[in-house]
Amino acid sequence: MSLSTRSRLVLGAGIVALGGLTYSCGGSRSASLAGTGDNAQRVYVAPGEYDELYAFLSGGFSGQVVVYGLPSGRLLKTVPVFSQHAENGWGYSEETKPMLETSYGFIPWDDLHHTALSQTKGEDDGRWLFVNGNNTPRVARVDLTLFETSEILEIPHASGNHASPFVTPSTEYIVSSTRFSIPVPNRDVPIADYKKAFKGQISFITADQPGKMDIAFQLIVPGFNYDLARAGKGPSAGWMFFTSYNSEQANTMLEVNASQADKDYIAAVDYKAAEACMKAGKGKRAPADYRHNYMPPGSGTAISERKTSVLQILPADCPGVMYFLPTPKSPHGADVDPTGEFVVAGGKLATVIPVHSTIKMLKAIKDKEFEGELEGIPVLKYASTLAGEVQEPGLGPLHTEFDGKGYAYTSMFISSEIVKWKLGTWEVVDRAPTFYSVGHLMIPGGGTSKPYGKYALAMNKITKDRYLPTGPELAHSAQLYDISGEKMRLLLDFPTSGEPHYANAIAADLIKDKQVKFFRLAENQHPQVSRSERETGIERRGKTVHVRMTAIRSHFSPDNIEGVMVGDTVLFHVTNLEQDWDIPHGFAVLGATNAELLVMPGETRTLKWVPMKAGVYPIYCTDFCSALHQEMSGYVRVSPAGSTVALTSNSSKGPSGPGQE
Amino acid sequence: MTSRARWLVAAAVVLLASAYVLPLWRVDLIAPQYPEGLGMLIRINGVEGLKEYDLQSINGLNHYIGMKAIEPDAIPELKWMPWILAGLVAGGIAAATMGRRGMLNAWAVVLVVVLSVGLWDYARWGYDYGHDIDREHAIIKIPGMTYSPPVLGRKKLLNFTATSWPASGGIAMAVAAALVAAAVADSALAQRRKRT
Numbered sequence: 001m002s003l004s005t006r007s008r009l010v011l012g013a014g015i016v017a018l019g020g021l022t023y024s025c026g027g028s029r030s031a032s033l034a035g036t037g038d039n040a041q042r043v044y045v046a047p048g049e050y051d052e053l054y055a056f057l058s059g060g061f062s063g064q065v066v067v068y069g070l071p072s073g074r075l076l077k078t079v080p081v082f083s084q085h086a087e088n089g090w091g092y093s094e095e096t097k098p099m100l101e102t103s104y105g106f107i108p109w110d111d112l113h114h115t116a117l118s119q120t121k122g123e124d125d126g127r128w129l130f131v132n133g134n135n136t137p138r139v140a141r142v143d144l145t146l147f148e149t150s151e152i153l154e155i156p157h158a159s160g161n162h163a164s165p166f167v168t169p170s171t172e173y174i175v176s177s178t179r180f181s182i183p184v185p186n187r188d189v190p191i192a193d194y195k196k197a198f199k200g201q202i203s204f205i206t207a208d209q210p211g212k213m214d215i216a217f218q219l220i221v222p223g224f225n226y227d228l229a230r231a232g233k234g235p236s237a238g239w240m241f242f243t244s245y246n247s248e249q250a251n252t253m254l255e256v257n258a259s260q261a262d263k264d265y266i267a268a269v270d271y272k273a274a275e276a277c278m279k280a281g282k283g284k285r286a287p288a289d290y291r292h293n294y295m296p297p298g299s300g301t302a303i304s305e306r307k308t309s310v311l312q313i314l315p316a317d318c319p320g321v322m323y324f325l326p327t328p329k330s331p332h333g334a335d336v337d338p339t340g341e342f343v344v345a346g347g348k349l350a351t352v353i354p355v356h357s358t359i360k361m362l363k364a365i366k367d368k369e370f371e372g373e374l375e376g377i378p379v380l381k382y383a384s385t386l387a388g389e390v391q392e393p394g395l396g397p398l399h400t401e402f403d404g405k406g407y408a409y410t411s412m413f414i415s416s417e418i419v420k421w422k423l424g425t426w427e428v429v430d431r432a433p434t435f436y437s438v439g440h441l442m443i444p445g446g447g448t449s450k451p452y453g454k455y456a457l458a459m460n461k462i463t464k465d466r467y468l469p470t471g472p473e474l475a476h477s478a479q480l481y482d483i484s485g486e487k488m489r490l491l492l493d494f495p496t497s498g499e500p501h502y503a504n505a506i507a508a509d510l511i512k513d514k515q516v517k518f519f520r521l522a523e524n525q526h527p528q529v530s531r532s533e534r535e536t537g538i539e540r541r542g543k544t545v546h547v548r549m550t551a552i553r554s555h556f557s558p559d560n561i562e563g564v565m566v567g568d569t570v571l572f573h574v575t576n577l578e579q580d581w582d583i584p585h586g587f588a589v590l591g592a593t594n595a596e597l598l599v600m601p602g603e604t605r606t607l608k609w610v611p612m613k614a615g616v617y618p619i620y621c622t623d624f625c626s627a628l629h630q631e632m633s634g635y636v637r638v639s640p641a642g643s644t645v646a647l648t649s650n651s652s653k654g655p656s657g658p659g660q661e
Numbered sequence: 662m663t664s665r666a667r668w669l670v671a672a673a674v675v676l677l678a679s680a681y682v683l684p685l686w687r688v689d690l691i692a693p694q695y696p697e698g699l700g701m702l703i704r705i706n707g708v709e710g711l712k713e714y715d716l717q718s719i720n721g722l723n724h725y726i727g728m729k730a731i732e733p734d735a736i737p738e739l740k741w742m743p744w745i746l747a748g749l750v751a752g753g754i755a756a757a758t759m760g761r762r763g764m765l766n767a768w769a770v771v772l773v774v775v776l777s778v779g780l781w782d783y784a785r786w787g788y789d790y791g792h793d794i795d796r797e798h799a800i801i802k803i804p805g806m807t808y809s810p811p812v813l814g815r816k817k818l819l820n821f822t823a824t825s826w827p828a829s830g831g832i833a834m835a836v837a838a839a840l841v842a843a844a845v846a847d848s849a850l851a852q853r854r855k856r857t
Binding site: 552553578579580581627628 | 697713714717718721725800801
């Protein structure tokens with residue numbers, strides 16, 4: 001404890017003792033000191049007890065999702081999505097490499113911004129988590145029975161997939177849109193031709209069938225920067241709202257040139273109307289080149305399929321599909337309240353928080369209260385859709401979530417605080433500082449029609465002095481607030497991994513009992529599976545050597561391999577024979593230029609190895625699996641090219657295990 | 662044989678027959694790294710894991726101490742026992758329908774002998790698994806240590822605590838034996854009253 005903190009503590013205790021008052025430190029870097037013991041109790045999860053919620057924090061530039069328990073802030077798991085993960089071989093094993101294929105080739109990284117839990121009737125159901133890749137436009141599905149990425153779809157004619165993957169109320173669609181407009185189709189044009197040639201796209205992706213994500217249709221829209229989105233519900237069911245900025249259509253120095261207009265737009269898309277328009281044959285199949293990658297259940301080997309066309313719709317050809325709602329100053333969030341009546345816009349540079357009424361919007365559309373038209377898309381009058389404005393909310397409103405009790409919570413990046421205000425009266429009722437510069441905030445279920453409430457999590461962009469310093473690069477910081485009372489109360493802060501842009505949290509009960517504990521060996525359909533040690537073997541096909549190998553406590557079978565030659569490619573197909581929870585085996589070989597494998601019980605994973613020099617190479621298990629884990633090793637002999645050493649492998653002669661029989 | 666005794670025997674027969682579906686004995690194994698536990702159910706015609714893969718896990722662990730794998734197919738008693746039980750059930754039905762005291766007494770003696778031998782045989786198999794250790798190839802060798810599970814009760818076996826108790830079928834059999842004893846006593850008393 002630093003001296004200054006200690007003196008504040010003493011001071012705080014003194015004031016409490018003297019006046020019986022609550023000591024509030026306002027903007028100071030500590031939580032309110034009165035009742036910190038109580039705060040500790042609220043986030044304390046006793047050893048062996050479970051957290052109340054799973055929280056899925058996006059990893060930003062780590063390309064991963066990181067799962068924490070709330071309220072403890074304990075790290076539960078890192079789920080690699082768009083990034084290779086040496087820790088478990090994701091993206092390195094032959095089975096998972098196809099997941100990272102794109103039309104640009106194998107891309108082992110992305111900038112993962114937003115998470116979206118699948119929903120049923122407007123409520124989180126805990127089946128899947130969807131996420132987006134911003135840099136190489138992709139969306140992905142994480143299977144929440146496995147905590148593993150099971151599907152990735154690339155988005156064609158897109159660049160900077162930012163307003164994504166936000167889900168519709170029964171997971172009919174997730175969405176994608178363009179942050180950086182580009183020529184559509186992309187081609188060699190002068191950048192100065194931005195206004196002429198550059199377009200945005202908004203895609204609706206079918207998402208309710210695992211392994212079958214597909215782009216239902218793609219709207220080709222004005223070349224703005226599309227930012228965030230939310231689906232409508234209740235009175236606005238069937239609509240999706242997207243913020244946009246850079247309606248100035250600047251192509252250089254956007255910080256100035258895209259901040260000129262008083263208003264940018266929220267794009268309201270009637271996706272039911274778009275479906276009807278598509279059915280009426282007004283869409284066009286446009287050439288495209290993109291990948292759909294998925295893990296078929298059972299085989300454990302990802303498939304990457306190439307797609308060559310996409311259905312496109314021009315809003316001008318489909319009147320009623322899309323409208324623009326003028327919205328002040330480069331809005332970020334377009335957040336729909338639990339009833340579906342209000343859409344809250346977070347105008348980054350605005351001095352108010354504007355709230356649109358979807359009921360007024362529908363009426364304005366009916367009454368044709370338009371102030372103009374952009375590329376065939378009617379622009380509604382600001383006054384016709386406005387429900388109210390939150391006055392003097394703070395600086396830099398970004399994103400709003402809801403507690404289900406009539407209050408909204410908006411993150412304020414510049415004034416570094418969360419502002420609580422009342423829907424309907426638009427009055428600010430409370431403020432809590434964040435440390436520092438909050439980006440998104442998250443209330444469990446805060447974007448659904450039935451928020452779980454209770455907590456708010458601030459994901460901050462600046463950390464500075466919050467933790468023991470670690471050189472120039474610091475972990476991003478998250479702060480957990482109790483929002484069950486009238487006043488927000490800071491309970492906990494904890495460092496996070498990568499840069500969490502957004503998160504979702506869900507009651508643990510909706511997920512924890514559905515966990516797969518291991519894979520059934522009998523259902524393993526991998527072409528190179530060995531379901532017992534008797535099925536192991538070694539085979540040469542030209543310059544490729546396949547080693548079918550098993551792992552069980554505490555040996556590999558085979559564990560002595562000879563006859564591999566320099567110039568060969570060796571594929572180790574390792575099957576973990578265990579049928580028990582939490583007994584993975586690892587596999588590593590000296591000089592492998594990729595990573596290790598971590599093989600779950602009942603699963604088969606393949607490591608590719610190209611030995612460069614003659615010699616003897618140890619293999620070993622990397623996951624401490626048993627008392628004799630250190631003994632779980634073997635050797636591969638590599639002979640010079642053209643050698644006459646026969647290709648042989650032994651079978652383990654150890655005491656009988658269940659795999660040997 | 663009183664009609665009450667006949668009904669008691671009939672009830673005992675039903676309880677005995679329930680052992681075709683209910684497990685006779687249950688062995689639970691708890692260790693620090695198995696908080697959820699492993700377990701086995703002994704049935705009239707087989708041994709199975711409490712959970713789907715428990716038997717496989719138990720055998721996997723037993724290879725450390727050199728114990729041979731528990732393979733139900735290698736235990737011949739599991740093939741005979743359903744027939745022996747069928748004989749007992751048939752005898753009970755005969756005793757109950759004919760209502761002859763001599764027959765009841767004979768059947769009761771056979772029942773007690775079969776149940777006792779069955780329990781002894783279960784203990785014998787436990788002793789055999791626990792003592793017939795491949796000491797040459799065992800990974801963990803502790804001089805003098807044997808690994809027989811208890812027949813009844815609790816025992817510490819290295820990191821595992823093993824408990825063994827009759828399961829529903831075993832309890833049903835014990836109750837059946839008690840009912841038969843009551844039937845024998847009831848008939849004997851009735852006979853004595855008749856004589857006096």
